[in-house]
Amino acid sequence: MATIFTVSEITRVxxxxxxxxxxxxxxxxxxxxxxxxxxxHHYFTLxxxxxxxxxxxxARSYGAQSRVALxxxxxxxxxxxxxxxxxxGQYQLIVQLLQPRGQGLLQAKFEALKRxxxxxxxxxxxxxxxxxxxxxxxxxxxxxTGAAVQDMLNILKRRSPWLRILIxxxxxQGEGAxxxxxxxxxxxxxxxxxxxxxxxxxxxxxxxxEDLWEFNEERVARSIYGSRIPVVxxxxxxxxxxxxxxxxxxxxxxxSAAAELVGPDIVALRGDLVxxxxxxxxxxxxxxxxxxxxxxxxxxxxxxREPGRFIVExxxxxxxxxxxxxxxxxxxxxxxxxxxxxxxxxxxxFRPERxxxxxxxxxxxxxxxxxxxxxxxxxxxxxxxxxxxxxxxLLGPRQTLERGYSITLDDQQRVVRSPHTLKAxxxxxxxxxxGEVNSVVEKLPDGAGAFEPTAEKY
Numbered sequence: 119m120a121t122i123f124t125v126s127e128i129t130r131v132x133x134x135x136x137x138x139x140x141x142x143x144x145x146x147x148x149x150x151x152x153x154x155x156x157x158x159h160h161y162f163t164l165x166x167x168x169x170x171x172x173x174x175x176x177a178r179s180y181g182a183q184s185r186v187a188l189x190x191x192x193x194x195x196x197x198x199x200x201x202x203x204x205x206x207g208q209y210q211l212i213v214q215l216l217q218p219r220g221q222g223l224l225q226a227k228f229e230a231l232k233r234x235x236x237x238x239x240x241x242x243x244x245x246x247x248x249x250x251x252x253x254x255x256x257x258x259x260x261x262x263t264g265a266a267v268q269d270m271l272n273i274l275k276r277r278s279p280w281l282r283i284l285i286x287x288x289x290x291q292g293e294g295a296x297x298x299x300x301x302x303x304x305x306x307x308x309x310x311x312x313x314x315x316x317x318x319x320x321x322x323x324x325x326x327x328e329d330l331w332e333f334n335e336e337r338v339a340r341s342i343y344g345s346r347i348p349v350v351x352x353x354x355x356x357x358x359x360x361x362x363x364x365x366x367x368x369x370x371x372x373x374s375a376a377a378e379l380v381g382p383d384i385v386a387l388r389g390d391l392v393x394x395x396x397x398x399x400x401x402x403x404x405x406x407x408x409x410x411x412x413x414x415x416x417x418x419x420x421x422x423r424e425p426g427r428f429i430v431e432x433x434x435x436x437x438x439x440x441x442x443x444x445x446x447x448x449x450x451x452x453x454x455x456x457x458x459x460x461x462x463x464x465x466x467x468f469r470p471e472r473x474x475x476x477x478x479x480x481x482x483x484x485x486x487x488x489x490x491x492x493x494x495x496x497x498x499x500x501x502x503x504x505x506x507x508x509x510x511x512l513l514g515p516r517q518t519l520e521r522g523y524s525i526t527l528d529d530q531q532r533v534v535r536s537p538h539t540l541k542a543x544x545x546x547x548x549x550x551x552x553g554e555v556n557s558v559v560e561k562l563p564d565g566a567g568a569f570e571p572t573a574e575k576y
Contacts, residue, residue, distance in 0.1 A: 126204065133202035136209060140200040144226070145171070145211060146219055149192040160188060164196065164211065173198070175213035186216055193219040197230050224327050228334055231361060235336070240343045246367045247348045252382060253316035255282040257347070259302050262287035266323040266352075266373035273377035281381055284315065289332075290322040296335035303341040303349070310347050317380060318345065320362065321352030321373045333360040342366055352376035519551040537562050 123131070147164035154160050158177030163170050173196065186194070197215040202208070215230050235241065256274070260267050262285060274281055288302050289295040299320065306318055320342070322330070332338065333353045342349050342365045351366035352373040363369040370376030416422060511517055515525065526534040527547045534546060540559050548555040 125207070129202060129204045129207050132209070133204060136200050136202060142197065142199050142214075142230075144195060144197050146193075146195045147171075149188055149194055150190050152188050152190050154188075160213075162188060162190075164194070172203075172208060172210040173213050174210060175216060179214050180216075186218060188216075195219050195226065197226060224331060228327075228361070231334065231336055231339075232364065235339055235361065235365070240339060241364045245343070249348050249350065249368050249380070250316045253281065253380065255284060255313070255315050255317075256380060257284045257286050257306050257313075257315050257318045259286045259288055259299065259306070259318060259320040260322055260373070261290045264290070264323055266321060269374045270319065270352075270377040273374055274381045277378065277383045277385075278381035279384060284313065291325070291329055291332060295332040296338050299332060300335075300337045300341040303338070303345055307341075307345040307347055315347055317350065318347045319350045319352055319370075319373070319376050319380065320366075321350075321370070321376060322354070323373065324355040324358065330354050330358060330360055333362040335361075338362055339365045350376050350380060516551075519549065522551075525549040 145164060147166050147170075150163045150165055150170070152160070152162040158180070160175040160177075160180055162173050162175075164173050165171075175196075175198075188194075195217050196211065196213045198211045198213040201210060201212055203210050214233070215226055217226050239245070258267055258270055260270075267285065271283065271285075274283060286302050286306065288298040290299070303318070303320065306313065306315060320333075322333075324330075330353055333351070339361045342351070342362055348368070349366045350368045350370055351360070351362040352370040352375065353360045353362055354372070356371035356375075368379065370379055420427065519525070525548070527549070528534055528540065529545050531547075534540060540546070540562060542559055542562060544559045546557050546559060548557060
């Protein structure tokens with residue numbers, strides 16, 4: 119049976135196909151039906167003489183560039199993602215970049231890639247590695263026949279003659295040059311330890327935007343970002359900027375400037391060494407003078423003039439300490455002996471078995487007293503309970519009934535205290551000392567209070 123889609127499902131499938139198969143594209147056409155919403159989003163239709171496509175440019179995308187003033191009839195070039203607005207089932211172009219037609223496709227591609235990589239974090243400062251201050255081996259990724267490599271070699275040899283240089287020739291212009299540059303960066307990064315490379319310079323001399331375009335390719339940028347070796351970008355002149363400059367760990371305005379930044383100047387180093395040597399010489403002289411002064415002061419002390427006197431005094435000091443230690447030891451020993459004797463005397467006077475026997479006697483006496491006290495309290499409690507029981511018996515209704523009185527209750531089990539609470543025909547219950555009597559009221563007294571129930575006497 120064929121699969122049946124809902125409208126939402128088929129619309130979503132169409133969207134996935136468009137975004138996956140077409141994705142981001144450049145489109146050129148005329149603006150029509152332009153309107154700007156209060157949210158800052160821009161809506162318009164891009165058309166030519168045969169077709170049209172709805173477009174939307176969100177406020178964040180519009181504000182991230184030069185803010186071209188849109189109006190109906192403008193001829194523009196836009197870069198964006200082909201997608202589907204599912205609520206209407208309408209395909210549209212989500213515009214990311216917009217420029218008047220004729221501004222230059224390369225510059226627009228440069229801005230688009232720059233923005234994409236910046237969003238991904240390839241330009242973040244946290245990822246950039248420090249450049250070695252004194253590298254031992256530097257790889258030059260550039261054209262082997264260009265003027266840039268000769269300028270860098272001359273400057274590096276003059277400034278840092280000890281520096282080992284590895285020339286890695288690649289094409290820097292033309293079809294396939296970007297692939298060569300990327301592959302060379304990846305190769306050097308992979309074999310960095312084996313080749314003992316501390317730093318990599320990639321670049322070329324000046325030229326037009328088209329000449330420098332290989333260093334604006336995304337493949338080169340990602341190789342620089344993934345390199346294990348710090349990378350210095352040296353492309354073109356000082357006014358030229360490429361994607362490689364933004365991704366690299368350090369940007370040099372020119373290849374010659376890169377060589378000067380990377381290679382320490384031997385003349386400056388020698389001058390610095392001479393200056394540091396002078397400082398060290400001065401510090402050493404000062405330290406020697408201080409030590410000589412200390413030795414002079416020590417030599418003037420009497421112990422250095424008469425060392426035998428120093429030894430005699432120390433011997434006397436040792437004898438005094440020995441006598442004092444002997445006295446302390448004897449005193450401590452005597453104190454320990456006295457304490458032991460006192461403890462022995464105490465133990466002999468208070469022998470443990472006698473003490474236990476006395477305590478047992480005391481415990482037996484306390485036990486007898488406790489038993490007597492408990493027995494006395496129990497007898498007293500019993501007498502009190504009997505007395506209270508007799509008192510309750512005398513005051514209770516049972517004793518009253520036994521004296522010949524009775525209690526009369528109505529059918530609600532309420533005590534009858536007056537005949538006025540009854541009427542003829544009521545059933546009453548009379549409780550006696552022995553048993554109960556059920557009765558029916560036949561006649562009530564005429565006058566109030568003429569009959570008093572026995573319960574009143576009770």
